[in-house]
Amino acid sequence: MSASAAKGAVAAAPRPRRRLHWTLVLPLGWLSLVVVLAITADWIGLPDPSAQELILRRKPPSLEFLLGTDNLGRDMLSRVIYGARTSLIVGICAPVLGFLVGGAIGMSAGYFRGKVDMLAVGFIDILLAFPSLVLALTFTAYLGQSLFNVTLALGILSIPAAARVARANTLAWANRDFVLAARTIGASDWRILTREILPNLLPPMFAFWLVAISVIIVAEGALSFLGLGIPAPQPSWGGMIADGREALDVAPYTALIPAAVMFATVLSLNFVGDMVRNMVDPRRSAL
Amino acid sequence: MPWLARQLVRLVVVLFCVTLLTYMIVNILPGDVAIVILGNLATPQDIAGLRADLGLDRPMLVRYFDWLGSALSGDLGRSYRNGEPVVQAILDRLPVSLQLMVMAQVIALGIAIPVALLSVRRPGGLFDRISASAAFGFLAMPNFMLGIVLIYLFSISFDLLPATGFTPMSEGLWDNLESMILPSLTLGLIEWTVLMRVLRSDLLTTLKEDFILLARAKGLPPWRVLLQHALRPSSFTLITILGLNIGGLIGGAVIVEQIFALPGVGRLLLGGIFNRDLILVQGTVAFIAVGFVVINFLVDMLYAVLDPRVRHVRFRS
Amino acid sequence: MSGSAKSPAPLLSVRNAQVSFSTARGPLRAVDGVSFDLQEGRTLGIVGESGSGKSVLVRSLIGLVGAGSGAGVGGEVLFEGRDLRGLSPREFRSILGTEIGIVFQDPMTSLNPVMKIGRQIGEGLRLNRGLDSKAAARRAVELLNEVGIPEPERRAGQYPHEMSGGMRQRVAIAIAIACAPKLLIADEPTTALDVTVQRQILDLLQGEQRQRGMAMILITHDLGVAAGRSDDIMVMYAGRAVETAATREIFRSPRMPYTEALLRSLPRLSDATHTRLSAIPGRPPDLARRSGGCAFGPRCLYRTERCDAEQPALTRVAGRGYACFHPRGVESGEAA
Numbered sequence: 001m002s003a004s005a006a007k008g009a010v011a012a013a014p015r016p017r018r019r020l021h022w023t024l025v026l027p028l029g030w031l032s033l034v035v036v037l038a039i040t041a042d043w044i045g046l047p048d049p050s051a052q053e054l055i056l057r058r059k060p061p062s063l064e065f066l067l068g069t070d071n072l073g074r075d076m077l078s079r080v081i082y083g084a085r086t087s088l089i090v091g092i093c094a095p096v097l098g099f100l101v102g103g104a105i106g107m108s109a110g111y112f113r114g115k116v117d118m119l120a121v122g123f124i125d126i127l128l129a130f131p132s133l134v135l136a137l138t139f140t141a142y143l144g145q146s147l148f149n150v151t152l153a154l155g156i157l158s159i160p161a162a163a164r165v166a167r168a169n170t171l172a173w174a175n176r177d178f179v180l181a182a183r184t185i186g187a188s189d190w191r192i193l194t195r196e197i198l199p200n201l202l203p204p205m206f207a208f209w210l211v212a213i214s215v216i217i218v219a220e221g222a223l224s225f226l227g228l229g230i231p232a233p234q235p236s237w238g239g240m241i242a243d244g245r246e247a248l249d250v251a252p253y254t255a256l257i258p259a260a261v262m263f264a265t266v267l268s269l270n271f272v273g274d275m276v277r278n279m280v281d282p283r284r285s286a287l
Numbered sequence: 288m289p290w291l292a293r294q295l296v297r298l299v300v301v302l303f304c305v306t307l308l309t310y311m312i313v314n315i316l317p318g319d320v321a322i323v324i325l326g327n328l329a330t331p332q333d334i335a336g337l338r339a340d341l342g343l344d345r346p347m348l349v350r351y352f353d354w355l356g357s358a359l360s361g362d363l364g365r366s367y368r369n370g371e372p373v374v375q376a377i378l379d380r381l382p383v384s385l386q387l388m389v390m391a392q393v394i395a396l397g398i399a400i401p402v403a404l405l406s407v408r409r410p411g412g413l414f415d416r417i418s419a420s421a422a423f424g425f426l427a428m429p430n431f432m433l434g435i436v437l438i439y440l441f442s443i444s445f446d447l448l449p450a451t452g453f454t455p456m457s458e459g460l461w462d463n464l465e466s467m468i469l470p471s472l473t474l475g476l477i478e479w480t481v482l483m484r485v486l487r488s489d490l491l492t493t494l495k496e497d498f499i500l501l502a503r504a505k506g507l508p509p510w511r512v513l514l515q516h517a518l519r520p521s522s523f524t525l526i527t528i529l530g531l532n533i534g535g536l537i538g539g540a541v542i543v544e545q546i547f548a549l550p551g552v553g554r555l556l557l558g559g560i561f562n563r564d565l566i567l568v569q570g571t572v573a574f575i576a577v578g579f580v581v582i583n584f585l586v587d588m589l590y591a592v593l594d595p596r597v598r599h600v601r602f603r604s
Numbered sequence: 605m606s607g608s609a610k611s612p613a614p615l616l617s618v619r620n621a622q623v624s625f626s627t628a629r630g631p632l633r634a635v636d637g638v639s640f641d642l643q644e645g646r647t648l649g650i651v652g653e654s655g656s657g658k659s660v661l662v663r664s665l666i667g668l669v670g671a672g673s674g675a676g677v678g679g680e681v682l683f684e685g686r687d688l689r690g691l692s693p694r695e696f697r698s699i700l701g702t703e704i705g706i707v708f709q710d711p712m713t714s715l716n717p718v719m720k721i722g723r724q725i726g727e728g729l730r731l732n733r734g735l736d737s738k739a740a741a742r743r744a745v746e747l748l749n750e751v752g753i754p755e756p757e758r759r760a761g762q763y764p765h766e767m768s769g770g771m772r773q774r775v776a777i778a779i780a781i782a783c784a785p786k787l788l789i790a791d792e793p794t795t796a797l798d799v800t801v802q803r804q805i806l807d808l809l810q811g812e813q814r815q816r817g818m819a820m821i822l823i824t825h826d827l828g829v830a831a832g833r834s835d836d837i838m839v840m841y842a843g844r845a846v847e848t849a850a851t852r853e854i855f856r857s858p859r860m861p862y863t864e865a866l867l868r869s870l871p872r873l874s875d876a877t878h879t880r881l882s883a884i885p886g887r888p889p890d891l892a893r894r895s896g897g898c899a900f901g902p903r904c905l906y907r908t909e910r911c912d913a914e915q916p917a918l919t920r921v922a923g924r925g926y927a928c929f930h931p932r933g934v935e936s937g938e939a940a
Contacts, residue, residue, distance in 0.1 A: 126305060128534075129579060129583075130309075130579070131535070131537035131538045131575060131576070131579055132538055133535075133538025134541065134575055137556070137557075221431065221432075222431055222542055225431045241432060245435055248450075252443070256439065259436065262429060263432060266428075266429065267424065267427040270423065500708065500714070501776075502716070502727075504706045505701050505779070506697040506698060506700040506702070508697060515727075519718050520718050
């Protein structure tokens, strides 16, 4: 861990350093599998996820189709893997937007206080005044559905949370003596922000990012489930679950398999995210 | 300025910004509206004519204030699709959504409070660890996934409850509850986790306080100490979280209403979006957002009422 | 200890009380073999620095040592002849509620901030003495009056934060005496209060005690407070009782060098101006790391090699007790 992360850990209550618990192996393993498959999807000889073979619809898992086929005869394994790719792209990139913009807002608010703070907090409050799903729906409905727009919409949604984390942490750090010291030697605000405060913000922002990934993946799933996320025929876990819903009575696996995969991924992400939070900011972790 | 007045001013400002933002997002592509109504084969003149008729060529702010003015007098326009007044459509469906959310919260609290109390009796004990793991697991479930699973289990596998459809209370309380149980469970089974954790954490903190020691020193039995002395001071964060969660609950309601085909406001909104019914969407989103802001405001006030310390400090200033 | 040999059975009898916590650095013996008796109607002052174990001792006696903190509790506690530790939880709670009253140090934290005062006083009455809520409320107002709070009816409907510190402590006392206990325990009752109020509270405590014939344990770090208010004093250091005697005798001729040093460090009005305050050099020992010798040794002016090697046991002579190899004011022939 970097020196500042270690500093952060020491500043919190003294806690015995946890070794990598065996329980971390499972979630990390699953996540690695998902990531690797998502990245190498094009090269491992998967059948085309959009290839429909209506004769072969709703087949249960077999040797030929490892996870069965969906309503339109498409290979589920392939769709699940390509769906992973979609979820991961959105899940990883959206929070980046969130904390670039939100982080900047939060840092300015926490550092400059006064009117800037008031404006920032007001802006955050307004964004938070919408139930998030409703806001996301409205975005994608009127900006158009595409991978980019979904990422953008969810990124905007994560701005308030990121801003809050950044602001809280900046407030905590900006009053420390070393910042005061930097000011007295005439360092400019920009320099202080980037050299002194930003490095100390990185650990909590990283923890936030990990948590945000799983939240965004679920949000994208919800949007796609409702038909307002990733447009068909591009596979997405949420969309697959929605498709499978019609066949719940005859072929439940078409819905339950992507559901299980999504659940496992989110659970693993939460687990790992929580472990990281434990190391960085023990007060807020759940386990 | 007294505290209450300041809060009200803040409320009004937020409401204003929220409705403005709603209007702006929905009206980003004004051209669409005319095309939607007239169809793809409309000529440019027809489109321009309709736009002028509908006042779509005026600047957005002007249109916004127009709309706001009507909204404040109770008129949110008429839906494109069926001409029904938006306000009426919303009010017809509001009871369903409200019933869903209330039942979900009741279920969530009904699980969270006892579980938290039992966990805290022996922190770190078996029940505590099991409930913490269960909470973690349920929290990771996306609500649409849980909904599907519940349908699969209760409707399809065991045929206990209806998968979709809504029976209003006027047609029988039991039937109504039957149609609402799965949807409420879907939301409640995820909600309880956050509530339980927060309450448990607060309880543990409170139990370390001296006045708990004094309560024990009075010879009070442990359950009485928990319920009469520890619970109330620990419930403040719970109430705040309840309030904060309403946003998620509303979003969840949209999904759940869709899955279970409940005629609620969420489903109305989705229908409006799919039908490109601009006015309906505008009105519905504004309604939801305003409702959410007002509820949060009320929760803040409730907090002040419940915690006498807050009340006295605040009102004195 | 009371001097008379034919005294009746003590109200409270503690034998070899032990409390140890398991910490990351090993077991920490907060209380290490303390014994004392307390007669009805008498006051025992337990004096010691912070960390001496005085609060932990008393809390362990009434079963209030922090739950689940891995505390190991040992020894016998006989109240009116019954061993408290051997009772079922319910029986124990019943005795605790009706026979023992406790006043804690900081009334801001020891009173429930979101419960009305009247209800907090009446709670014990309703539960332990079976009063109905009306009777309990009436009695609560009477008690508020008794402890010297003006406008008791109005105050009964208030919350703790609406009162001053002194008033809150009076309320705490009212709660403690509500069920007419036989033993009143006051754990640093005045430490969190203004000096001007301290005396009033101590007077109140003493007044209530005399009026109701209660025995009292007064815990304090301030020897001056213990001086006028207790019949006997037990001085604790590092979890052990290092000196016990009637108050008069402790002040006249302390035996433990620690007690002597404590007395010396009390500033007196009769001192000349600019007299240096004499403090005891060094700091209280780390209870997790126990050396073999006397715990006070490193700070003692009279320490010898024997003090470092052996731990002195509490010697009881003529109604007094001291744990020292070189007690003050004693001919060397009588030394332990």
